[in-house]
Amino acid sequence: MAWFNRTNKGIKTATKEKKDTPEGLWHKTPTGKIIDKEELELNSFVSPEDGFHLRIGSDEYFKILFDNKFKEIDPNISSKDPLKFLDNKPYKQRTKEAQKNTGLKDAIRIAVGKSMGKNVVIACMDFRYIGGSMGSVVGEKISRAVDQAISKKIPLIIISKSGGARMMEGAISLMQMAKTSAKIAQLSNQKIPYVSLCTDPTTGGTTASFAMLGDINISEPGALIGFAGPRVVKDTTGKDLPKGFQKSEFLLEHGFLDFITPRTQLKEKINLYFDLILNNPVRTNNL
Numbered sequence: 001m002a003w004f005n006r007t008n009k010g011i012k013t014a015t016k017e018k019k020d021t022p023e024g025l026w027h028k029t030p031t032g033k034i035i036d037k038e039e040l041e042l043n044s045f046v047s048p049e050d051g052f053h054l055r056i057g058s059d060e061y062f063k064i065l066f067d068n069k070f071k072e073i074d075p076n077i078s079s080k081d082p083l084k085f086l087d088n089k090p091y092k093q094r095t096k097e098a099q100k101n102t103g104l105k106d107a108i109r110i111a112v113g114k115s116m117g118k119n120v121v122i123a124c125m126d127f128r129y130i131g132g133s134m135g136s137v138v139g140e141k142i143s144r145a146v147d148q149a150i151s152k153k154i155p156l157i158i159i160s161k162s163g164g165a166r167m168m169e170g171a172i173s174l175m176q177m178a179k180t181s182a183k184i185a186q187l188s189n190q191k192i193p194y195v196s197l198c199t200d201p202t203t204g205g206t207t208a209s210f211a212m213l214g215d216i217n218i219s220e221p222g223a224l225i226g227f228a229g230p231r232v233v234k235d236t237t238g239k240d241l242p243k244g245f246q247k248s249e250f251l252l253e254h255g256f257l258d259f260i261t262p263r264t265q266l267k268e269k270i271n272l273y274f275d276l277i278l279n280n281p282v283r284t285n286n287l
Contacts, residue, residue, distance in 0.1 A: 025037050027040055027054070029049070029050055029052040030052060031049075031050045031052065033047055033049040033050050033052070035049060043264060044060075044064055044263040044266075045060060046262060046263050046264055051221060052222070053199075053200070053221060053223075053262075053263055055127060055161070055199075057124075057126045057127070057128055057161075058104075058108075058109040058124035058125075058126050061122070061124045061159055062111060062122065062124065064263065064267060065115050065120075065122055065157065065266065065267050065270070066111070066113040066114065066122070067113065067114045067115060068114075069113060069114075070112060070113025070114075070122075071111060071112050071113060072109060072110070072111045073110045073111060073112060073141075073144060073145070074110070075105060075109065076105055077106065077137050077140065078095065078099070078105045078106055078137060079091075079106060079135050079136060079137050079169070080136070081168075082169075082172065083168070083169065083170050083172075085168040085169070085170070087168070091168040091169075094130065094168065095130075098130050099129075101128075102126065102128045102129050104126055104128070104129045105137070106135070106137035107127075107129040107130060107132045107133060107137070107138055108123060108124065108125045108126065108138045108141045108142070109123070109124055109126070109141075110122065110124075110142075110144060110145040110148070112148060112154075115267060115270075115271055116267065116268075116271045116285055117283060118274070118283075119152060119154040120154055120155050120156070120157060120274075121145050121148045121149045121154060121155070121157070122145075122156075122157045122158075122159065123141060123142055123145040123156070123157070123158045123159070124158075124159040124161075125159060125160055125162050125206075126161065127161045127162070127163075127201075130166065131162070131163035132160075132161045132162035132163055132206075133162060133163055133164065133165065134164065134166055134173060134176050134177075134204075134206055135166035135169040135172070135173050135176070136169060136172050136173070136176065138162075138166075138176060139175070139176030139179045139180055142158065142176075142183065142210060143180065143183045146186060146187050147183075149187060149194075150186065150190050153190075153192065154192070155192060155193040155194070155195070155274050155278075156187060156192065156193070156194045157195045157196075157197060157270060158195075158197070158210060158211070158214070159197045159199060160199060160202040160206050160210075160211040161199045161201065161202065162201070162202060162203065162204065162211075163201065163203055164203050164204015164205045164206060164207075165204055165205040173205070174205065176205070176209070177205045177208060177209035180209050180210040181209050181213060183210075184210055184213045188215075193273070193274055193277050193278065194213075194214050194215050195214050195215065195216055195218065195270050195273065195274075196210065196211050196212065196213065196214030196218070197218055197219065197266070197270075198211055198218070198219045198220075198223055198225045198248070198257070199219070199220050199223050200220065200223035200224050201224040201225070201229075202219075202223065202224070202225045202226075203224065203225070203226055203228075204227060207226060207227050211225075212256070215277070216258040216259070216273060217256065217257050217258055218257060218258055218259055218260065218261060219257050219260050220248065220262070220263055220266075221248060221260055221262060222248060222249070223247065223248040224247060225246060225247075225248055225251055225256070225257075226246035229246075230245055230246050233245075233246075248260050267285060268284075268285050271283055271285075
């Protein structure tokens with residue numbers, strides 16, 4: 001058994017170097033299912049084993065909802081620091097770090113392109129950027145998305161994924177609730193359809209404004225949606241919360257949502273609504 005004997009003693013190999021496969025090739029869902037990352041991407045980042053929806057950002061949602069090409073609108077708007085806010089680090093430093101780490105200018109992107117052959121405006125929030133918090137840029141970009149929809153007379157989709165108002169912008173952040181609500185009212189006055197897609201999580205001032213003002217409000221399965229989070233509600237009321245409290249299924253049951261759709265069917269379901277509400281021939285996703 002000489003072949004089995006170690007000839008060099010004292011060999012120490014770092015754990016990360018012992019792996020046969022590189023990091024990031026597999027993903028483990030909360031139910032313990034191990035899924036190949038490439039398989040996840042092909043399935044819109046939904047686990048085929050248990051239907052778990054991973055959190056994704058604007059890049060992924062644009063790929064899912066737009067046919068091919070799209071034009072991003074005002075991509076370089078970024079927040080100022082009028083309050084000179086300082087917590088454990090200056091707000092300016094925090095935004096620079098967030099921009100460097102995410103490649104985003106702020107917590108939302110807006111774009112125009114074709115979905116199943118017809119033009120649509122999509123505004124999509126990114127939770128990676130300071131928790132998807134709503135500051136002046138988010139409010140301004142949603143306003144510009146509404147302006148685009150009105151000027152081109154095409155539907156609007158807003159995809160919410162946010163922890164709420166951005167405390168570093170104080171009252172300026174809270175003002176965005178009124179600003180975005182007023183812009184959505186303009187859209188309604190022009191009879192232009194607006195679909196609000198609430199994803200995990202949609203909380204705080206986002207929920208209290210544009211996220212709940214859609215002509216239809218829809219969600220993905222299992223998304224957390226509410227104003228205050230469940231822990232805050234429980235600590236405030238001192239009561240145990242119902243099972244599934246503030247999950248999308250709970251909100252659907254209590255009338256806050258119109259329907260829940262898996263991400264794999266999102267494009268077809270949203271465009272079906274647009275066809276029906278605009279009295280257009282129903283399209284199929286074979287373009």
